[in-house]
Structure formats: C-alpha cells, structure tokens
Amino acid sequence: MKKIKVSLLGKVIIAILAGILFGQFLPGSIARLFVTFNSLFGNFLSFSIPLIILGLVAPAIGDLGKGAGRLLLITALIAYGSTLFSGFFTYFSSSLIFPQILSVSTELTALDNPEDFMLTPYFTVAMPPLMDVMTALVLAFTIGLGLSHIAGTTLRQAFNDFKEIVELLIKVAIIPLLPLHIFGIFLNMTVSGQVASIIGMFLKVIVVIFVLHVLLLLIQFCIAGSVSGKNPFRLLKNMLPAYATALGTQSSAATIPVTLTQTLKNGVRESIAVFTVPLCATIHLSGSTMKIVACAMAIMIMAGEPVTLMEYTGFIMMLGIAMVAAPGVPGGAIMAALGLLQSMLGFNETLQALMIALYIAMDSFGTACNVTGDGAIAVVVDRIAGDKL
Numbered sequence: 506m507k508k509i510k511v512s513l514l515g516k517v518i519i520a521i522l523a524g525i526l527f528g529q530f531l532p533g534s535i536a537r538l539f540v541t542f543n544s545l546f547g548n549f550l551s552f553s554i555p556l557i558i559l560g561l562v563a564p565a566i567g568d569l570g571k572g573a574g575r576l577l578l579i580t581a582l583i584a585y586g587s588t589l590f591s592g593f594f595t596y597f598s599s600s601l602i603f604p605q606i607l608s609v610s611t612e613l614t615a616l617d618n619p620e621d622f623m624l625t626p627y628f629t630v631a632m633p634p635l636m637d638v639m640t641a642l643v644l645a646f647t648i649g650l651g652l653s654h655i656a657g658t659t660l661r662q663a664f665n666d667f668k669e670i671v672e673l674l675i676k677v678a679i680i681p682l683l684p685l686h687i688f689g690i691f692l693n694m695t696v697s698g699q700v701a702s703i704i705g706m707f708l709k710v711i712v713v714i715f716v717l718h719v720l721l722l723l724i725q726f727c728i729a730g731s732v733s734g735k736n737p738f739r740l741l742k743n744m745l746p747a748y749a750t751a752l753g754t755q756s757s758a759a760t761i762p763v764t765l766t767q768t769l770k771n772g773v774r775e776s777i778a779v780f781t782v783p784l785c786a787t788i789h790l791s792g793s794t795m796k797i798v799a800c801a802m803a804i805m806i807m808a809g810e811p812v813t814l815m816e817y818t819g820f821i822m823m824l825g826i827a828m829v830a831a832p833g834v835p836g837g838a839i840m841a842a843l844g845l846l847q848s849m850l851g852f853n854e855t856l857q858a859l860m861i862a863l864y865i866a867m868d869s870f871g872t873a874c875n876v877t878g879d880g881a882i883a884v885v886v887d888r889i890a891g892d893k894l
Contacts, residue, residue: 516684517684517746520687520688521687521752524690527692528694529695536624536693537626537627539688540624540626540693543686544629545630548632550758552634554758556671558783560672561761562784564649564661564668566649567651567653567661576890580781580886584784584789585788588790588791589825591794591795592794592795592821593821594795595717596802599713599717599798599802603710603803607806642787652664679759679762683750684753687753690753690755710800710803711867713799715870721792722741723737728881729880732885733884733885735771740880741877743767744764744767744880747877748877752870752873755869755872758786761783765778765782768782771880778883778887781886785879789875790825791874792872792874792875792877793872794821795874796867796870796871797842797864798824801860816849819849820849823845824842846860
C-alpha cells in the first residue's frame, strides 16, 4: 500500500484545526504538556534565529561579490518602500471605512495583557541566543561584505561549512517539529479563551484588516509579476506554505526555512534567495505595519480622538524603522511600537492595553503577510540583479 505523503502546508492546516478542536475539551493539565514543549521549542528557535541569519546571509553576500553592497541597498530600499506603501495604503483605506462602521465608545476600559490568561509551561529551560537579531544581521553584513572584497578563501570556506550546518539544523530539527509547535500554539489560545473574547470585541476591525492584507499581497505580487514577466497568481500560490507556516509560528524569522524553499520554487536564483529572504524577514514588515496603523486608527476613532494625516505620516515612517529588531519574537512588533504610539499618537495606558489586545488577537495574519511579501521582493530583486552577479 502506497504511503500518503502530506505536504508541509497540509501538516500546518491539520495542526491548526487540531489545536482548535482539542482545545474545546482537553484538560488544562494535558494542554500544559504541549505548552511546555512550545516553551522549549520557542526558546530553541530564539537561540537558532541569529545563527540562521549569520549562517545564511554572510555567505550569500560574500558569494555575490563586489555587487553585494549595491544589491543590499536596493533590497533595503524596496523593503522599506513596501512597508511605507502598506502604512499609507492602510491609512487611506481605513479613513474611508472605519468612520462608517465604528462609533465612539464610552465604555473603553483598561485591559490586562491577554498573555496573562494563557496557560503556562510546567517548566522552562533558558536558551539565551549568542546575540540578538540586529547584532547577527549587522555582523552578517560586515563579514559578508568583507568576504566579497578579499582574495583569501579560508574564512569564506569556514562560513560555507557553517552554512551547511545551519541548513542541516533547519532540515532535521526545525521543519519536522514546526507542525507540533503550531498545534500547541492554537491549543493554548483555544483553551485560554483569549482569542474568542478579543475577536468578539473587534470583529469588524479584524475583517477589514484581513481584506486589506489580501489586497496588499495581490498588489505586491502583481508588481512582482509585471517586473519579472511571471504569472503573479502562480507566484502567490507558491508562497502559500510560507503563509500557512507563519500563521502558526507568528514569527517571520522562524518561518525563514519555508519562505526560502517556496521562493526558490518561484524561480529566484539561490544566491539571491538566501540573501533576500533572511534580510527581508528582519526589515520588511508590511503586514505588521498594516495591523498597527489600522488598529491604532480604529482605537482612536472609538476613543473619540482625532485622526490626521500629518501625525500618521511621521508615525508610519518611524514605524518602519522601529520594528526592524522585532521579527523573531511573536508580538514583538507591537512591543517595539508602543513607544511611538505613546510619543507620537498620545496613547495612554488604557489605549495601549487595547492596542496590545487587538494586535495579539491577529498577530499571525500580519506575520503571514510579512513573509509572503518577502517572496515578492525576492522576485523583484532577482529581476533587478539580472545577469550582473
């Protein structure tokens, strides 16, 4: 009898549905076993992410040669431009929609952090990373650019060997355990009842943001398709496994292995893919920007606060920079944005608590939009690079 092989996308969908289903009746004591696994695996991911960035980005930049500096600048500008477009696209769309469906609420009260209601693991094991994400990224740039300009091969070969170790880590340890990790996340959210209570209050906003992020992905891939001469819908379809994986992991960086695999299926050269995907996982946050801008506008409207283009222009431009260090930590983007919300939009503690609650309720969808858009940027960069590599 032929063994049925389930794709990664299928495993992720099964894990999500199973987490929601078992969360309806599974005792908390049993669910905490999976929460404990999530804690261990999450800490391992946090430890591995800087190594993945260093192991993939540095050799990739080194292999690109002296054109790496220019390609790095081009990729960064495209990613930041995509993030800015997402912010302003969200602002103007929300300005037309939210006043029609939202009204001022006189019952806004401070909410506790939703994470307080989540199940806790039986124990944790600290696995501090050797460096944070930004340090790994800067170090990868520095070493990669150096490798692209020196004549020696010893250090280059060492980093190529390190790249093989990282790829083996991804293939043997991370990818096989991802579905179980995703199952535990959705099980925890279902048992705690966190999602249901938050979605019940902000359902209209969530629906609007979901529609906007689908439109954003269509725009991104239509642009990528027109630039590369490829079918944009086929490009987007190939990125769906990365989208589904990000729904569960809630981390752009943790989804890098899947994003990289699907980007290669879109015909992007490996030298470009292993350079742009880890880089964009850190600097391209179009989905997270969309969520934060839309949520902030919705809360300000419900709180009776004025919403103006002038204040949001500066907020959106700073947001694209402030969140660069956020990927890799689920919910990290909103934590990085709290300072801007307070200083630029005047959010007090009550409005900040509402913002955290609404953002965490749909954290997965913003992350999925981020990583899927990374595939579109990789296609554009591959076309711009042409045959000059």
